[in-house]
Amino acid sequence: MNTSHRPWVIVAIFPDHKPKELGRTYHRADAEAHVRFLQRYVKQGAFYVMFDPENSEPVQTGPSEFTSSAKTPESATSQLRG
Numbered sequence: 001m002n003t004s005h006r007p008w009v010i011v012a013i014f015p016d017h018k019p020k021e022l023g024r025t026y027h028r029a030d031a032e033a034h035v036r037f038l039q040r041y042v043k044q045g046a047f048y049v050m051f052d053p054e055n056s057e058p059v060q061t062g063p064s065e066f067t068s069s070a071k072t073p074e075s076a077t078s079q080l081r082g
Contacts, residue, residue, distance in 0.1 A: 007052055007053050008025045010049060012046070
């Protein structure tokens with residue numbers, strides 16, 4: 001199931017364990033309600049709501065995104081002239 005379009009993440013942290021994603025929701029209020037429920041009934045863990053936007057992939061910028069095959073304005077103009 002693709003859940004990348006659900007930006008609100010419920011995270012659990014238990015002693016001696018790594019943080020774990022428990023679920024995702026469309027709305028922050030829904031995620032906070034889940035966390036309140038978990039905090040009430042699961043005493044040994046800590047629960048948090050995090051926002052994880054859909055575009056979380058790193059954007060590469062700088063000289064490395066340009067290739068040698070890219071045309072400069074001068075080369076494009078000279079090709080138009082013949």
